[in-house]
Amino acid sequence: MIKYIPGLAGVPATESSISSIDGKNGILTYRGYSIEDLVKYASFEEVSMLLRDGELPDKNRLDNFKDVLHKRYEVKRNIHSMMWSLPATGHPMNVLQTAIAAMATFYPDAGAQNPDSICTQSALTKIISNMSTLVAMWTRISAGYNPIPPSKGMSYAKNFLYMSSGEEPDNNIVKLFDACLILHAEHTINASTFSAMVTASTLANPFASISAAVGTLAGSLHGGANEDVLKMLDEIGNAKNARTYIENRLKNKQIIWGMGHREYSVKDPRANILQNMIESYIKKSNMHFSKRFETALEVERVCEELLSNKGIYPNVDFYSGIVYAEIFKIPQTHFTPIFAMARSSGWTAHWHEQVRHNRIFRPTQIYTGAHFRSYPKK
Numbered sequence: 001m002i003k004y005i006p007g008l009a010g011v012p013a014t015e016s017s018i019s020s021i022d023g024k025n026g027i028l029t030y031r032g033y034s035i036e037d038l039v040k041y042a043s044f045e046e047v048s049m050l051l052r053d054g055e056l057p058d059k060n061r062l063d064n065f066k067d068v069l070h071k072r073y074e075v076k077r078n079i080h081s082m083m084w085s086l087p088a089t090g091h092p093m094n095v096l097q098t099a100i101a102a103m104a105t106f107y108p109d110a111g112a113q114n115p116d117s118i119c120t121q122s123a124l125t126k127i128i129s130n131m132s133t134l135v136a137m138w139t140r141i142s143a144g145y146n147p148i149p150p151s152k153g154m155s156y157a158k159n160f161l162y163m164s165s166g167e168e169p170d171n172n173i174v175k176l177f178d179a180c181l182i183l184h185a186e187h188t189i190n191a192s193t194f195s196a197m198v199t200a201s202t203l204a205n206p207f208a209s210i211s212a213a214v215g216t217l218a219g220s221l222h223g224g225a226n227e228d229v230l231k232m233l234d235e236i237g238n239a240k241n242a243r244t245y246i247e248n249r250l251k252n253k254q255i256i257w258g259m260g261h262r263e264y265s266v267k268d269p270r271a272n273i274l275q276n277m278i279e280s281y282i283k284k285s286n287m288h289f290s291k292r293f294e295t296a297l298e299v300e301r302v303c304e305e306l307l308s309n310k311g312i313y314p315n316v317d318f319y320s321g322i323v324y325a326e327i328f329k330i331p332q333t334h335f336t337p338i339f340a341m342a343r344s345s346g347w348t349a350h351w352h353e354q355v356r357h358n359r360i361f362r363p364t365q366i367y368t369g370a371h372f373r374s375y376p377k378k
């Protein structure tokens with residue numbers, strides 16, 4: 001008898017050597033390297049190569065990859081014009097998904113049948129590069145300004161901040177933003193990666209797969225939760241209101257944004273790193289904890305009391321929005337697109353792994369409808 005498992009919880013749907021999670025002990029590794037070490041010692045570019053190739057690059061290969069990423073920042077003119085034709089109020093995730101899907105029209109030869117061809121490999125790098133340009137461009141275009149072209153010699157993290165604001169960011173800020181990108185780059189077979197893999201398994205092109213992943217990441221139960229967390233914290237207003245707010249939500253069977261994870265029964269290691277990041281930034285800048293951050297700390301305390309029996313703790317989305325808003329001054333609608341930018345390195349690595357060992361995803365179902373009904377005769 002086939003057993004239906006809602007949400008495929010605990011059902012292995014692939015074999016992968018890209019990343020691994022120990023959810024009981026809060027450990028995340030990319031290709032065997034701990035996330036803590038990667039954040040401390042590596043750059044986002046290095047991590048992207050690690051995810052793609054399985055090994056850390058030497059200096060020459062890394063420099064070459066940075067150069068290639070830089071050459072691929074340019075967004076096609078037609079896609080640029082298309083972005084001006086979209087409503088300025090459009091959510092950046094919808095714009096990003098549309099633009100990535102549209103890129104396929106320029107690369108008809110990039111495909112799953114030739115995963116190692118120069119054309120396909122260059123399309124995969126183009127996706128990682130263009131993610132950053134597209135998100136930064138929409139910040140400008142949606143406000144009625146012309147995009148700022150990329151600047152040669154800047155890292156991926158620095159260039160994104162530069163293209164978004166027009167100002168060259170301080171190196172300490174760049175290091176923190178780079179760490180955020182590393183933390184979001186990969187997370188085994190999560191919903192958006194699975195979505196990319198299902199699309200890839202039909203031998204669809206990489207742009208179709210990654211645009212499907214962007215659409216999937218946007219949902220509130222997945223990457224979109226980082227935006228909902230900020231809305232929730234602002235709705236709570238201050239730490240004193242947190243307990244009543246959380247208790248009311250739980251009484252009404254509503255979820256708490258940024259809490260809980262299918263894979264972790266302890267606090268997500270990335271939430272610890274992000275929380276430490278904002279605490280040490282505030283300390284170094286001689287500032288006080290903001291009302292929002294105090295509220296978040298109190299929400300975490302109350303949730304620990306009320307939800308830890310279910311293994312519900314902060315996930316990566318809980319503190320990331322506060323970090324983006326308070327350290328980098330990034331608007332809320334851009335939180336999930338930044339997640340997508342970072343995750344494009346994981347998605348493209350999985351796309352490649354999938355098509356090289358491909359079998360189409362085609363699960364089965366348990367039919368619960370009616371059988372053999374007679375069509376009513378008139």
Ligand SMILES: CC(=O)SCCNC(=O)CCNC(=O)[C@H](O)C(C)(C)COP(=O)(O)OP(=O)(O)OC[C@H]1O[C@@H](n2cnc3c(N)ncnc32)[C@H](O)[C@@H]1OP(=O)(O)O
Pocket residue numbers: 007220221222223225254255256257258259260261262263307310312315316317
């Ligand atoms: C990058 C990311 O995608 S990280 C996740 C981002 N998403 C969020 O932050 C949204 C809030 N969290 C959630 O909705 C869930 O925890 C998910 C979607 C992340 C995981 O869902 P699942 O693994 O299917 O857990 P499920 O929904 O079965 O929850 C198990 C139990 O914990 C409860 N629970 C899970 N998350 C929460 C939460 N955030 N708030 C309150 N209760 C929760 C459920 O109500 C359920 O309780 P029950 O057993 O009494 O019915």
Ligand SMILES: O=C([O-])CC(=O)C(=O)O
Pocket residue numbers: 186187188189190191222262263315316
């Ligand atoms: O793994 C998941 O289910 C969600 C995810 O992408 C992450 O936490 O980064």
